[in-house]
Amino acid sequence: MTYLAKPQLHYPALPVNRLGYTRRDYEGSVSTLCAGCGHDSISAAIVQACFELDIEPHKVAKLSGIGCSSKTPTYFLGNSHGFNSVHGRMPSVATGAALANRELIYLGVSGDGDSASIGLGQFAHCMRRAVNMVYIVENNGVYGLTKGQFSATADKGSKSKRGAVNADAPIDMVMLALQLGATFVARGFSGDKTQLVPLVKGALLHRGAAFIDVISPCVAFNNHPGSTKSYDYVREHNEAVNRLDFVSPRKEITAEYAPGTVEEVVQHDGVAIRLRKLHSDFDAHNRIAAMNYLQERAAAGEIVTGLLFEEPHPEDLHARLNTVEVPLNRLGDGELVPGPEALERVNDAYR
Amino acid sequence: MKPIEAVNDFVVKFANVNGSGSASANTLFARSVQRMGVPVSPRNIFPSNIQGLPTWYEVRVSEAGWLGRRGGVDLMVAMNPQTWDQDLQEIEPGGYLFYDSTKPLPKSKFRDDITVIGMPLTEICNETYVDARERQLFKNIIYVGALSALLDIDPNEIAQLIGEQYKGKEKLLKPNIHALQLGRAHALARIACPIGLRVRRADRVGERIFIDGNSAAALGAVWGGATVCAWYPLTPSTSLAEAFARHCRRLRVDPDTGANRYAIVQAEDELASIGIVIGAAWNGARAFTATSGPGVSLMTEFLGLAYFAEIPAVIFNVQRGGPSTGLPTRTQQADVLACAYASHGDTKHVLLFPEDPRECFDLGAAAFDLADRLPTPVFVMMDLDIGMNEVLCEPLAWDYSRRMDRGKVMTAEMLEAGREFGRYLDADGDGIPYRTYPGTHPLRGAYFTRGTTKDRYARYSEDGPVYVDNMERLLAKFATAKRLVPKPVLRRCAKPTRSGVIYYGSTAAAMAEALAALEGQGIHVDAMRVRAFPFADEVADFIAGHEAVFVVEQNRDAQLRTLLVNELAIDPAKLQPVLHYDGTPITARFIAGRIAARLALANVKPLKKVGP
Numbered sequence: 022m023t024y025l026a027k028p029q030l031h032y033p034a035l036p037v038n039r040l041g042y043t044r045r046d047y048e049g050s051v052s053t054l055c056a057g058c059g060h061d062s063i064s065a066a067i068v069q070a071c072f073e074l075d076i077e078p079h080k081v082a083k084l085s086g087i088g089c090s091s092k093t094p095t096y097f098l099g100n101s102h103g104f105n106s107v108h109g110r111m112p113s114v115a116t117g118a119a120l121a122n123r124e125l126i127y128l129g130v131s132g133d134g135d136s137a138s139i140g141l142g143q144f145a146h147c148m149r150r151a152v153n154m155v156y157i158v159e160n161n162g163v164y165g166l167t168k169g170q171f172s173a174t175a176d177k178g179s180k181s182k183r184g185a186v187n188a189d190a191p192i193d194m195v196m197l198a199l200q201l202g203a204t205f206v207a208r209g210f211s212g213d214k215t216q217l218v219p220l221v222k223g224a225l226l227h228r229g230a231a232f233i234d235v236i237s238p239c240v241a242f243n244n245h246p247g248s249t250k251s252y253d254y255v256r257e258h259n260e261a262v263n264r265l266d267f268v269s270p271r272k273e274i275t276a277e278y279a280p281g282t283v284e285e286v287v288q289h290d291g292v293a294i295r296l297r298k299l300h301s302d303f304d305a306h307n308r309i310a311a312m313n314y315l316q317e318r319a320a321a322g323e324i325v326t327g328l329l330f331e332e333p334h335p336e337d338l339h340a341r342l343n344t345v346e347v348p349l350n351r352l353g354d355g356e357l358v359p360g361p362e363a364l365e366r367v368n369d370a371y372r
Numbered sequence: 373m374k375p376i377e378a379v380n381d382f383v384v385k386f387a388n389v390n391g392s393g394s395a396s397a398n399t400l401f402a403r404s405v406q407r408m409g410v411p412v413s414p415r416n417i418f419p420s421n422i423q424g425l426p427t428w429y430e431v432r433v434s435e436a437g438w439l440g441r442r443g444g445v446d447l448m449v450a451m452n453p454q455t456w457d458q459d460l461q462e463i464e465p466g467g468y469l470f471y472d473s474t475k476p477l478p479k480s481k482f483r484d485d486i487t488v489i490g491m492p493l494t495e496i497c498n499e500t501y502v503d504a505r506e507r508q509l510f511k512n513i514i515y516v517g518a519l520s521a522l523l524d525i526d527p528n529e530i531a532q533l534i535g536e537q538y539k540g541k542e543k544l545l546k547p548n549i550h551a552l553q554l555g556r557a558h559a560l561a562r563i564a565c566p567i568g569l570r571v572r573r574a575d576r577v578g579e580r581i582f583i584d585g586n587s588a589a590a591l592g593a594v595w596g597g598a599t600v601c602a603w604y605p606l607t608p609s610t611s612l613a614e615a616f617a618r619h620c621r622r623l624r625v626d627p628d629t630g631a632n633r634y635a636i637v638q639a640e641d642e643l644a645s646i647g648i649v650i651g652a653a654w655n656g657a658r659a660f661t662a663t664s665g666p667g668v669s670l671m672t673e674f675l676g677l678a679y680f681a682e683i684p685a686v687i688f689n690v691q692r693g694g695p696s697t698g699l700p701t702r703t704q705q706a707d708v709l710a711c712a713y714a715s716h717g718d719t720k721h722v723l724l725f726p727e728d729p730r731e732c733f734d735l736g737a738a739a740f741d742l743a744d745r746l747p748t749p750v751f752v753m754m755d756l757d758i759g760m761n762e763v764l765c766e767p768l769a770w771d772y773s774r775r776m777d778r779g780k781v782m783t784a785e786m787l788e789a790g791r792e793f794g795r796y797l798d799a800d801g802d803g804i805p806y807r808t809y810p811g812t813h814p815l816r817g818a819y820f821t822r823g824t825t826k827d828r829y830a831r832y833s834e835d836g837p838v839y840v841d842n843m844e845r846l847l848a849k850f851a852t853a854k855r856l857v858p859k860p861v862l863r864r865c866a867k868p869t870r871s872g873v874i875y876y877g878s879t880a881a882a883m884a885e886a887l888a889a890l891e892g893q894g895i896h897v898d899a900m901r902v903r904a905f906p907f908a909d910e911v912a913d914f915i916a917g918h919e920a921v922f923v924v925e926q927n928r929d930a931q932l933r934t935l936l937v938n939e940l941a942i943d944p945a946k947l948q949p950v951l952h953y954d955g956t957p958i959t960a961r962f963i964a965g966r967i968a969a970r971l972a973l974a975n976v977k978p979l980k981k982v983g984p
Binding site: 077078079080082084094095099100101102103104105106107110112113114115116117118119120121122124125142143145146150338339342343344345346349350351352353354356357358359360361363364367368371372 | 581582583587591594595597599600602619623624626629630631632633634635636637639640641643644645646647648649650651652653654655656657659673674677767768769770772775776808809810811812813814815818819820821822823824832
């Protein structure tokens with residue numbers, strides 16, 4: 022059996038959100054990934070984020086490509102439409118889907134094999150085109166489903182399980198996303214849920230191209246000494262530059278912070294994101310400074326995580342194309358088929 | 373050699389250098405003949421280049437209304453020294469040569485079996501204009517003026533067309549009219565006008581329109597309700613997407629808000645184009661792409677997904693010469709098999725074959741209904757000949773009682789009422805399953821779309837019987853498609869015959885003329901124009917009803933014939949290929965010649981072999 026439905030047990034004590042849903046209502050089927058896989062923690066973070074933001078599960082469309090990471094949409098949001106497309110092509114499918122109905126939330130889940138190799142072009146064009154979506158790359162530096170080959174994000178000099186040393190330069194998808202104009206760029210670690218859940222929430226609220234690179238160790242093929250994507254290595258080298266908190270507008274800020282260390286950004290629906298700075302020299306609203314900072318810290322061997330850049334007033338593809346407010350998939354004959362006079366004018370123009 | 377005498381029945385060919393502004397002058401010439409009520413069929417023969425290489429514009433004038441390419445040239449307007457020798461060779465004996473005589477040419481550069489008409493065009497331009505670009509552009513208009521005198525074309529029709537073109541642009545209107553008069557006056561004063569070729573006013577155009585297939589197909593997409601277009605520039609399909617953009621700007625803007633009821637994305641490549649189309653169609657928008665053979669090659673992986681996951685998509689394939697980059701600016705019908713079976717594994721796709729721009733509009737719009745109804749990819753198989761050339765055809769018409777057929781879409785109300793939903797469930801016995809759009813219902817109707825095998829309820833499964841069940845249903849669906857696609861068009865000849873001919877797409881214009889020519893020779897052939905794949909039962913009946921059937925195509929490998937043999941289990945010996953694939957449009961002379969020769973051969977009783 023290759024499909025496992027999750028048993029719907031009733032836990033009366035589970036908390037419900039404003040829609041009356043429990044966290045269980047945001048789950049999918051049982052994961053078939055390896056025990057301890059970082060990807061399952063990311064699925065759990067997505068479930069948590071959607072539950073906490075009171076998102077109606079069916080208003081999310083989840084899309085993916087091919088690979089271990091791309092299997093995960095089966096394991097969360099079971100009441101959402103999902104689309105497991107072809108290798109490296111999730112971005113184009115998501116672009117089309119987003120054009121057809123601007124009212125849904127588009128959640129694209131991909132991996133480093135899917136997005137940094139065959140899909141690098143589509144990833145790049147999706148970012149520069151400002152598709153209103155959340156684009157998560159579950160980044161483990163390795164091809165899992167084909168058993169342990171290096172991916173394009175593997176660091177130069179990192180060792181494979183079989184002892185081979187990677188000789189090629191790595192692709193840094195965060196740097197690419199920043200350079201290509203993504204308006205929400207973050208890096209998380211699947212082993213740090215308290216950091217990851219708010220990042221996913223921030224991305225879900227963002228109305229533009231939101232990209233999260235999540236380092237997500239592969240327990241089967243890339244969690245050994247010599248790997249730079251293992252749990253141990255990432256924990257040792259993780260430098261979080263900030264922490265996100267979510268504040269409902271009705272609640273007052275009660276905690277005390279040192280001046281200059283907290284910043285609030287109010288989102289389109291009134292929810293405020295509170296950004297607690299952990300590094301006073303890092304500014305998450307300055308794209309160029311963020312790129313410089315990331316380059317410097319990467320050279321020093323640090324893996325910088327947190328919200329790396331956010332444009333508070335993003336523009337998306339629909340705005341650029343000046344499309345109508347009504348989703349295109351809801352327009353009928355009346356709106357789409359020009360009348361008989363228009364047809365006659367067309368014919369006359371060709372005489 | 374007696375000069376050719378012909379009224380309303382001749383071929384004029386313009387040999388130009390591309391980028392010299394000749395295209396609009398040549399179109400002006402063609403349209404002026406049309407305005408005199410005489411049908412013309414012009415064809416651009418152009419290189420894959422922007423400036424400096426040879427380009428030709430061939431205009432067939434035919435009061436009888438034959439719109440196929442005739443072959444041969446009666447009047448050559450030779451404006452390109454690079455191709456002089458080749459152009460001269462093409463002129464029919466007794467034909468005419470019109471050339472720029474500013475620079476004297478040795479007698480050896482001419483032929484003595486043609487009438488040579490020289491006019492010092494460069495000299496006239498240099499005397500009249502100072503600006504280099506003006507000298508170039510108006511030279512073209514000057515020769516159109518001269519031709520009006522030589523061929524007895526009403527200059528008022530040309531002036532009228534210039535007026536329409538430059539409406540509100542007085543600055544451009546006046547010098548164009550002046551150049552026209554300059555050329556005409558010069559010809560009338562110095563050359564015996566008219567020559568043996570003449571245009572005489574007739575009434576054979578009527579209400580018909582003069583439109584290229586790419587524009588007509590784009591209009592088909594507008595009327596067909598397409599809202600998403602994703603494309604990548606590729607000759608000869610580029611002008612289709614550009615025409616869609618142009619027409620949408622006038623026809624698809626919300627009058628109250630000024631916002632667009634459409635979205636057009638010029639994608640990074642053909643892979644992304646078809647991906648966007650599939651994503652949009654999956655989410656309930658009507659979406660299409662326009663491409664040519666090389667683009668289809670790139671799209672095949674996604675096409676397999678759309679076939680297997682059952683997602684609508686409309687692909688306009690404006691075919692060009694292949695394989696590889698092949699003949700990028702020439703015409704062929706060589707993607708039939710590549711499209712019919714696009715992608716790995718067992719796949720079959722719906723193909724539509726429009727004969728002219730009017731059918732590009734009709735079948736283009738119909739493709740969206742079919743794609744939604746089935747739901748599956750549908751190809752509109754055009755080609756460069758009808759896509760990029762203006763063709764005289766019936767005006768576009770629309771039945772306003774018609775509504776978009778969005779196919780079997782299960783709504784929130786249906787789900788709420790307890791209707792059983794299985795994304796790949798054959799609910800009605802026609803092989804066509806229901807689908808839901810994302811976001812339809814909070815608890816029902818969601819499913820996972822994937823390229824891997826799944827059961828009737830879209831659940832992942834690699835079980836053999838589950839896989840076979842789904843593949844068999846896809847065949848049942850294809851059988852239903854056979855009943856939904858446009859029917860073939862049958863043309864019975866005057867007398868009962870055992871011979872038939874099958875043809876499709878842009879071959880229609882030459883075929884009509886070929887059939888008339890054959891009939892004139894007493895050769896009777898029934899003809900069937902195939903308009904779609906899967907083949908309707910009428911196609912099999914037609915083949916069964918004739919002893920021998922010619923299959924006329926514009927490719928090397930007889931691709932439609934292969935498809936007929938393969939899909940209808942026809943004895944290959946019964947289907948005789950008639951193939952034209954040098955990149956030029958097929959001609960009636962070619963078709964009639966081949967068919968007449970084969971039938972003559974078949975009727976000859978073998979002679980007794982005489983010793984060596």
